[in-house]
């Protein structure tokens with residue numbers, strides 16, 4: 001059978017190749033430090049698990065969930081007000097999705113006609129590109145480079161491309177590069193969106209994993225953001241519920257309803273017990289979220305201090321559960337370096353080039369081990385002479 005040529009737009013999964021190699025080394029009895037995965041090793045909070053368990057015990061909750069529960073939408077609105085200080089979010093400005101991954105993956109189908117342009121960061125979280133490719137759109141990139149602290153620098157974006165583009169994805173704190181947005185950057189982006197009639201799609205997956213300063217926030221808290229943008233808001237990382245697939249699109253109601261219309265053709269909605277768990281997370285205490293942020297910060301310190309001590313350039317790591325490290329010793333090929341690091345030190349990381357051309361020369365390391373585990377990984381790298 002001749003499958004859709006759409007599939008030709010997607011390359012082979014780099015993770016699959018690295019995984020094969022890792023499994024082989026593990027089978028040989030090698031100690032492996034796997035810093036390639038983006039899944040938190042922390043547990044979900046008890047009150048969230050209980051809400052899911054209680055709801056799942058009721059057979060009625062197993063029916064098709066044809067809508068987002070009004071209490072769920074209200075919980076999102078209230079959370080935006082209390083947690084982010086964003087007043088004025090109403091239930092028509094909220095739609096659920098099965099995590100941001102699925103939401104961004106489908107968004108292009110609601111916003112783009114074939115050949116329409118969308119701006120995405122380079123390097124970026126891969127579904128930002130995939131969502132445009134699935135919709136037969138054209139990708140345009142804007143770089144996140146060391147020169148501008150790995151932040152969007154709209155002054156460098158070609159105005160003609162910006163005029164042509166329908167939406168621009170911005171995601172701060174940024175996976176994989178570890179940068180965190182500043183008010184000035186958001187103000188520039190909002191002004192740029194107005195000037196070029198662009199929709200800003202902000203992915204806020206790491207609002208609770210920001211280091212060294214004020215708590216993370218929301219794009220929608222900045223003046224004018226609600227006119228030019230929408231935000232994907234996910235419970236995955238803040239509440240350690242990555243497998244439950246809980247995400248929302250929040251913001252401009254015309255965009256949210258277009259997105260919900262598209263999704264309603266494909267899916268029936270979030271399993272009711274998961275909706276109940278989401279309500280428990282959004283309306284419950286947030287002290288564990290803060291405690292966890294501090295734990296991530298200790299991990300960040302352990303890894304970055306250790307790498308710096310053994311002669312690496314200090315990685316960029318201001319937020320997210322990742323650090324973005326420049327290849328040591330003048331190396332330039334991130335895939336070759338990942339193979340070398342795995343073979344010689346047993347440390348598994350992700351090649352920067354897999355996130356886009358501007359990621360070449362870097363690797364992404366996930367903070368998924370406690371500080372002692374990360375120190376042991378650094379010691380293994382040092383012992384291997386890397």
Ligand SMILES: Cc1ncc(COP(=O)(O)O)c(C=O)c1O
Nearest residue numbers: 038099100101125175205234236
């Ligand atoms: C930037 C970014 N967006 C979205 C996601 C996926 O979020 P979700 O679990 O809500 O699909 C991730 C996961 O690593 C991510 O890094």
